[in-house]
Amino acid sequence: MHENPVHASGFPDPRFPGLRRRGFLAAAGGAAGLGALALTGCTGSTRDAADGGGKPRRGGKLRAAFAGGGASETLDPHLANLFADAARAKALFDKLADFGADLAAEPRLAASWEPNAALDRWTVRLRKATFHDGKPVTARDVLYSFRRIADPKKTFRAKASLEPLDLKASRAVDERTVEFALKRPTAEFPNLLAAFGAYIVPDGATDFDTEPVGSGPFRFVSFTPGRSAVFRRNDDYWDGAPHLEQLEFLVANEESARVNSLLGGQVEYAHELAPTTARAYEGKGQIEIIRLRNSAMQAFAMKTDRPPFDDKRVREAFFLLADRKELVNGALSGAGEVGNDLFGKGYEYYADGLPQREQDLDRARHLLKKAGADGLRVTLDTSAVAAGFTESAAIFRDQAAKAGVRVKVAMGSKDSYWQDTLESGTLCSYRSGAMPIESHISQRLLSGSTTNATQWKHKDFDALYQQAQSTRDKKDRAAVYARMQRRLYAEGGFLVWGFADWILGTARTVRGVAHRAPANTLDWARFDKVWLA
Template sequence: MPGIRRRGFLAVATGAVGAGALALTGCTGDSGEPGASAEGDGKPRRGGRLRAAFAGGGAGETLDPHLSNLFADVARAKALFDKLADYGPDLSARPRLATSWEPDAGLTRWKVTLREAMFHDGRPVTAQDVLHSYRRITDPDKAFRAKASLEPLDLAASRALDARTVEFVLKRPTAEFPNVVAAFGAYIVPAGVQDFDKHPVGSGPFRFVSFAPGRSAVFKRNDDYWDGAPYLDELEFVVANEESARINALLGGQIEYAHELNPTTARAHEDRDQVRIVRLRNSAMQSFVMKTDRPPFDDKRVREAFFLIADRKELVDGALSGAGEIGNDLFGKGYEYYAAGLPQREQDIDRAKALLKEAGAEGLEVTLDTSPVAAGFTEAATIFRDQAAKAGVTVKVRTGSKDSYWKDILDSGTLCSYRSGAMPIEAHISQRLLTDSTTNATKWQHKDFDALYQQAQSTRDKEERAAVYERMQRRLHAEGGFLVWGFADWIIGTARNVRGVETKAPANSLDWARFDKVWLA
């Protein structure tokens, strides 16, 4: 029962790090800087322990940053480790351990200069550490998160020019090289370190204290951090897999940060004084996938008809409880290179009927695969089923397993529910829309489209490159396989005394779950 599981969470958190970790004294700052008021006006103050609750991965959890898959893994990794670059609010790459990157004329060699930074054991971060980290990630016998993202690098030919300069050799022209080094999971670790669970050593804003897989992790402030010491004395991650456990722990004063709340919970508490609700806009694309290589969606007239069937506002209001904004059949609203100038597509049932008739698809029946694997999926499927009926289309909703859904729908079926977190638009194209993309759920396979992507990657001038990306998006908007109906908010709850949580950072970006800039008022 939910109540038993909630009590279980609190007992686990206490048992992992001692009862004192959950005492209320842990949430107040000590002798903070003058001028900080109860409402957070004035300067940030130092001190205190912040306790953050995330859904976890059980006893098999690890602090190995190259194995980060869950949000909890990534949040812990970014507290302990750094990358050469990371993604800003618009998902463009921002320098981190790298201070600069410069390409040669052909965009096949990039020289990266490292900043002066230290690992937690006092060693400097060097070019050799960078090469070691990337070679570890790309080990063919391992399944590390960033392996596919680092594929453009020829690491056998890449070399350290000196202690703080790396020359990366690439297999082909890659104008978006900064996205490669900012890739999810591309953390820099010290050469020679293999054990990341007993005493992980990184260069991040917090140092390791303790780790109990599936329970908690405790870190302390790194006073020597290159980007400035965190305000918090300590940061504790606790595991609470149920959303109800996270919000109840927050309301009960046992944590100060609850990750991933649902829209109903947010609405219930947004106008109250107990907690703060933080909405990270444009964090998750919500869509339906149409398989473009098989009937009925191998006919672009049918795909256009389905674009016109969708009432996007009704989907956002009904499936997301209004916690998001409508989409326009393109990924990456608000991100760098997004084709914002294209007209917003509106529902047009009469035009949809005409297109279906023209395609010989009157009275069409289609199965929509969905699953409770993600919030809003089953609700959106039901809403779209009813919208399609207005155009004479019978949609049969088929609910699949949460455990195998993503694998099941990659190659099978014809229509399915789909979601994606934030990533650069270029990465979305390369991973999902090229002929040889390994996660090409829409089966969009066009050699001329592949050639446009290569043209963009070979174009040094950014404005000219943006024009190529816009051309690609115009085609996807007209005849692609992603029916993008919305972009969901990512919702976080915090205690009233928590300050510094960035509100313009989509999940997966640099400032999401960035606890070195958070303080307790």
């Protein structure tokens, strides 16, 4: 995917606008689930898509199978918690920005954004776009949407992401210009606009399940919670009318049901397939298997504030106990790639120059001996709450045993696992969907982070984050993030052993599905660029 042109300051040039079993988006591994996931989006994505060649054809109906949430499902885009919710929201609504393949924010309804010198006030100019009822998208709609999300009486998904905004002091300058006031300098302000669930709805909108009105590529036709949602092409869409005439979302909670529906011709797109399914059908000619790389970080989280992991020598030893390739092959059936104890492989700001860590049992034994941790015994909390958790726990137990470390695997409840492991225990299985590296740091690694599973709390580290957020020049900001990652690589609490593929299946007639976008990006579930051959 192309990169947006930037000013010398590092900010985008405004002249060039740019899991759970049932499908919960486990973004933080804590209260949130995987985050949104990736069909074809910005200008570069269509060129990257493995569309099989041929000119896009207009017309036809695509049926997509997702795991659902039963009668509780909603089309309220601010309440989206399921993959199905997120995909339907993307079809009906727009955000001001969304994430590209490298998790950098790209303009959508926003034509541009520009900060003041202090980075605590940002001006956003809207492109010309209309809602499905013909009314223009205005600054009033933007402020209403964000204030609705931030309502302290509600629990909308994007509320935490919008926390830096001072919405009382923010204002509409004119019909298509919003001036956002912030509580503190925020260099990564565009990430707020792209936050999961930060969709723009019409001023005053409250009813989203009877006949929702958005500005997205598809218009509402019908919705039966837990069963089906039918949408039709929006010919007036600002980013070009979709190729498809109709789009239908169908609910199939079991993976086998989604696969069988795809094989039987009842659907043309099946979301969230297992690695074993991919191996069984890939290259066989019946269906197309699409792997979205780097879509889910797989890790073990060590509590750095309590024994034995309050000693950084023990943490380093555990980094060296892991045979990452064996973990990827055994726990993910090879559907992924090895990690290097840092989040965000391939994303903007990722420190890819650090040496790939390999298993070194002799060095691990030496470090444990120096730390007085010979014959260490530790409990590893895990659960069937996410794919690969129980398998990776068993594999790591056997790997650790080779260095004399006895790991006891303890199974936790699927219903309470994420909350339980935030505070209790010392070592646990962990997963995260894609998000900007800045968001990962702010949500999980600052002293005040609410989903700090490793209990990593260091004032000097917090200060570096604030320094990055106060740094206008992008190269200088990247250098601060690199410094923070070097420290995490050396002594952090996340043993990141792999990054899992997210697997989709389509009928052979489907074209235009992007193959190179990870989770949580613009190009996941973007059906307006898909067509039927």
